[in-house]
Amino acid sequence: MFAEGTEAVHESAGWFLEHAWLIPVIPAVAFFLIIFFGKRMPRGGSEFGIASMLGALVLAAGTAFQWIDRVNSAGHGGEEGEHALGLVSGMGRAVAAASEEAPPHVDAVSKVWSWFSVGNLDVSIGSYIDGLAVTLLLLVAFISTLVQIYSTEYVRGDRRYTHFFASLTLFSAGMLTMVLAPNMVQFILGWEIMGLCSFMLIGHWWEELPNAKAALKAFFTVRVGDMGLLVGTGALLMLFGTLEIGEINNLAANFENGDKGMLMFAAIALFIACIGKSGQFPLHTWLPDAMAGPTPVSSLLHSSTMVVAGVFLVARLYPVFHVGLDINMLGQDVNLIAVIGGITVLIAAGLAFVQDDIKKVLAYSTVSQLGYMMMGLGVGAWTGAVFHIFTHAFFKCALFLCAGSIAHTGSHHSFDMKKDMGGLWRKMPVTFVVWIVSTAALMGIPFIGSGFFSKDEIIDSAKYNDYKIFWIVGIIGAGLTAAYMTRATYLTFFGKARGGAAHFVHGDAHHDDEAHDEGHAVAFAQEHADLDHEIDSHAHAAHDAHGHDDHHAPVHHGKPLPFAPTDSAWQITVPLIILGVLAVIAGYLNAPALGIHWFEHMTHSSIGAGSAMVVPPPPKFTWAAAAPGLLLIAVGIGLSFFLSKAVFGDAKSPFKGLTQRVAPLRWGHKFLVNKYYLDHLYENVIVRFVAYPLSKAAYWVNQHVLDGTVNQVGLAGKRTGQFVYKYIDQGLVDGVVNGSGTTARGAGGQLQPVQSGKVGMYGTLLFGAAAVAALILVLVNS
Amino acid sequence: MLASDIVVAQNVAFGIIAAVMVLFALRVVSSSNVVHAALSLVMVMAGAAALYILLAAEFVAVTQVLVYIGAVMVLFLFGVMLTRAKLGRDADLNNKNWAAGIPVALLLLGVMVYVLIDGLGDDKLDVTSGTAASTAAISDLIFSPYILPFWALSFVLLAAVIGAIVLARKD
Amino acid sequence: MLVNQFLILGAVLFCIGVYGVLARKNAVMVLMSIELILNSVNINLLAFDLMNGGLEGSVFALYIIGIAAAEVGVGLAMVLLIYRNKKSIALDELSEMKG
Known part of the structure; x- marks a missing residue:
């Protein structure tokens, strides 16, 4: 494969690069197979989904290898001898020499067919492969594969098992289509497919009202932003006359004298779409609610892949935003993207502190990290932001899958950290280790987690590119991240086992409580027998099959009792372990601290530079620059651990219930619990003051203008009748045609019922008025 | 046949078709029997299809027969049956003030006829030399410059299908 | 032949x-008039x-035929719903539009 690729690099780009369009086609075909034949398959269609994702993954890996090869051969200016070693040397090389000179520009490999043409505009469909696209392709295919494997166990026995896999597969097809898009139309196509799948998957258990509501909320909130995508694309078309992403980037990067206002407008409109999709500040409220979906969905769509679509759009069309919003311009301390990103980092991190639901903590953490990515793009740290997409996907996906694993076999399908978790670290060792490693990555602890390398580069660039405010935001955010993750970790894995996590006597420590626990468990089973989701019974059955019967399992009401917290089946643990490993090592692809700039080298040409656009190179890493951030992280962890232990731990402590006792803290807590009252603002204020007056105005128009007009016509008729009767009839003709007055009066009276609410009458008036108006027009013009 | 003969033949055909269409159209709006009205509508549709052939638009004519006479009319008859309108005479088909429609329609007609005669006078329509519109040419138009309306139409049809199911479903 | 022959025939049918839309009370009949x-x-x-x-x-005539099909489908579904709720499809009994 390598030999073949290197030989033909300059003539043909290589088979995988040329045929990358197959990657989304495979899951798309699989989607239809699942829909039509899934129910008849022994594994309910999941085999199609997993097979297609594996196929896509193989192709994506091939594409990635050939792309690496392409970049390396471009970098060496055609020295054939080094190519074969390109990958190997690139992976581990301390690219000191290569990073000092600017990385070579490598053209994207584009393969397009004409899709349709409207007027002069040819819209194509196909693939556009560059470093950015390859990164996302690999990421989406890889994580989708793992999540689908995980789901076979997690949603086993679900009522809509087949549809679940169909939606997951269609989602992957949509995301891959978007990532590959050579033009905005294909981009929008993929973007909308993802939105649809997100809606279907959040509402997967729509029988419960909150889930259906969350699905609708997600769909409509994102739709608000999607309008921006359409408007922005239209603006780009007007400005550049093309929808091809490569051309748009080129034209925008070299944008020197043109309608700058229009470019800014396009950038802002597109950014609104990103705000909606990536859960940025004013529209972030849908993302935590989206956790109503099954955990694999939260893991795949709402943390690692779909929600980065907005960030991806900014990265993809970076010249449009960079030039349009004056990023990195002299004297520009702030810009829209950085501001929104920065606000999102802080407010979401603040919200993560008051969540009891482990998935909500992770959701706000996702929002916060997406804020980092946006902020990174806003301060010119393109590589850092894109690399953060890459690393974040692994560790956040791992964290969510851990949460799912805990709920699946640890806490009896509860995500409530305060009620149903605690002390799980001994019982779920695999989950615990993966969680700790991923948490370290999320916090940005050097060398243990990949998050350090990407997040630090963003923070560092903010300082280096003269965005002091965002540097401060960045390090404070890092401290907050460390703190809320410590809290969540403490609540979940340490302390005393509570609720769902404590139902079984497990080990010697609780031996004395056995009788009590058993009684509790029976009560629990009764209480939950009717509430539990259908999935429960299957999960229980699965657990019996997995050999947990050796813990005493008295049968009550013919239903197995809740099981002891334990690690899940291999379908769950294997993806966890893989992701955990990647959460550690993925960061070493671009570790400025070690002088590794490999990822930057591979993706650099996607930034799209031109004469009007100079993106500053990432700053040189120094430990001194990283120190404040690291210090805050350490403080965050320490403080949070101390407080968590004091507040949630066993020992009596003056900190317990502090938020209830001290008024300012209570207010702050309430403010956070109510999500800064944003939902309140949207639902009770905006909707009331926008939608309600609108309907009221419409009603008023109907009552006063429409009916009033009709009424006035009637009245006028009546008055005419009276006038005729009074003056002409009585005054002039005086009694000769006495009847005519009465007739006229009658006509007036007759016209009043015109305001009847009867459709037929309204129609007659409408057409009559139209005919009269036409007549008048004709007479005037002739 | 001479060209002039063709013109005469066409004029005769037009006259017959037009007379049939107007007559049955009047029956559609005046019949007191719903089923008769529906069948009269079939005749009007058929007349329209014949006119399309006269206007050298075979494909549209075929579509008219397929969609209107084939599908839409069946829908109408189902609608009539399902709403249990009396299959016989039903004197109560008109509004109370139905007569108000007559002046409005006549006024509209007057305005339009005046405008047409005033505007187009005696512009000739050269039916004899008109080449029949090839279906291939129409499809080229539909699928390239007019693809967006085509998609919009597809979307409208999809929405209509879903909407009709949702509306008519018994819960 | 004259263009006006066709156009005036169209005007007459229109x-x-x-008239049918205005005069008819039965909802199905109104839909038929719309088809005219x-x-x-x-x-x-x-x-x-x-x-x-x-x-x-021709292209737009085809589109209109398509739209007409959709319109009849939705219209008749609405008529069915109204019939089910009110046991009548007489439009003048639907006076909910009165303010």
């Missing part, structure tokens, strides 16, 4: 349709097509 109106438009489009030597009229 006005008959308008749509057909008259199609006749005009095709006549203009031949007059100008283009094909766009």
Whole structure:
């Protein structure tokens, strides 16, 4: 494969690069197979989904290898001898020499067919492969594969098992289509497919009202932003006359004298779409609610892949935003993207502190990290932001899958950290280790987690590119991240086992409580027998099959009792372990601290530079620059651990219930619990003051203008009748045609019922008025 | 046949078709029997299809027969049956003030006829030399410059299908 | 032949349709009258097509046929729903629109 690729690099780009369009086609075909034949398959269609994702993954890996090869051969200016070693040397090389000179520009490999043409505009469909696209392709295919494997166990026995896999597969097809898009139309196509799948998957258990509501909320909130995508694309078309992403980037990067206002407008409109999709500040409220979906969905769509679509759009069309919003311009301390990103980092991190639901903590953490990515793009740290997409996907996906694993076999399908978790670290060792490693990555602890390398580069660039405010935001955010993750970790894995996590006597420590626990468990089973989701019974059955019967399992009401917290089946643990490993090592692809700039080298040409656009190179890493951030992280962890232990731990402590006792803290807590009252603002204020007056105005128009007009016509008729009767009839003709007055009066009276609410009458008036108006027009013009 | 003969033949055909269409159209709006009205509508549709052939638009004519006479009319008859309108005479088909429609329609007609005669006078329509519109040419138009309306139409049809199911479903 | 032959026929059908929409009480009959109106438009489009030597009229006539099908489908579904709720499809009994 390598030999073949290197030989033909300059003539043909290589088979995988040329045929990358197959990657989304495979899951798309699989989607239809699942829909039509899934129910008849022994594994309910999941085999199609997993097979297609594996196929896509193989192709994506091939594409990635050939792309690496392409970049390396471009970098060496055609020295054939080094190519074969390109990958190997690139992976581990301390690219000191290569990073000092600017990385070579490598053209994207584009393969397009004409899709349709409207007027002069040819819209194509196909693939556009560059470093950015390859990164996302690999990421989406890889994580989708793992999540689908995980789901076979997690949603086993679900009522809509087949549809679940169909939606997951269609989602992957949509995301891959978007990532590959050579033009905005294909981009929008993929973007909308993802939105649809997100809606279907959040509402997967729509029988419960909150889930259906969350699905609708997600769909409509994102739709608000999607309008921006359409408007922005239209603006780009007007400005550049093309929808091809490569051309748009080129034209925008070299944008020197043109309608700058229009470019800014396009950038802002597109950014609104990103705000909606990536859960940025004013529209972030849908993302935590989206956790109503099954955990694999939260893991795949709402943390690692779909929600980065907005960030991806900014990265993809970076010249449009960079030039349009004056990023990195002299004297520009702030810009829209950085501001929104920065606000999102802080407010979401603040919200993560008051969540009891482990998935909500992770959701706000996702929002916060997406804020980092946006902020990174806003301060010119393109590589850092894109690399953060890459690393974040692994560790956040791992964290969510851990949460799912805990709920699946640890806490009896509860995500409530305060009620149903605690002390799980001994019982779920695999989950615990993966969680700790991923948490370290999320916090940005050097060398243990990949998050350090990407997040630090963003923070560092903010300082280096003269965005002091965002540097401060960045390090404070890092401290907050460390703190809320410590809290969540403490609540979940340490302390005393509570609720769902404590139902079984497990080990010697609780031996004395056995009788009590058993009684509790029976009560629990009764209480939950009717509430539990259908999935429960299957999960229980699965657990019996997995050999947990050796813990005493008295049968009550013919239903197995809740099981002891334990690690899940291999379908769950294997993806966890893989992701955990990647959460550690993925960061070493671009570790400025070690002088590794490999990822930057591979993706650099996607930034799209031109004469009007100079993106500053990432700053040189120094430990001194990283120190404040690291210090805050350490403080965050320490403080949070101390407080968590004091507040949630066993020992009596003056900190317990502090938020209830001290008024300012209570207010702050309430403010956070109510999500800064944003939902309140949207639902009770905006909707009331926008939608309600609108309907009221419409009603008023109907009552006063429409009916009033009709009424006035009637009245006028009546008055005419009276006038005729009074003056002409009585005054002039005086009694000769006495009847005519009465007739006229009658006509007036007759016209009043015109305001009847009867459709037929309204129609007659409408057409009559139209005919009269036409007549008048004709007479005037002739 | 001479060209002039063709013109005469066409004029005769037009006259017959037009007379049939107007007559049955009047029956559609005046019949007191719903089923008769529906069948009269079939005749009007058929007349329209014949006119399309006269206007050298075979494909549209075929579509008219397929969609209107084939599908839409069946829908109408189902609608009539399902709403249990009396299959016989039903004197109560008109509004109370139905007569108000007559002046409005006549006024509209007057305005339009005046405008047409005033505007187009005696512009000739050269039916004899008109080449029949090839279906291939129409499809080229539909699928390239007019693809967006085509998609919009597809979307409208999809929405209509879903909407009709949702509306008519018994819960 | 004259263009006006077709156009005036279209106008006549249109006005008959308008009369039907205005005069009829039965909802199904109103829908039928709307079909008359749509057909008259199609006749005009095709006549203009031949007059100008283009094909766009045919294209849009086809679109109108499609739209008409959708309209009848939804319209009849609505009529069915109204019938189910009110046991009547007389439009003048639907006075909810009165303010």
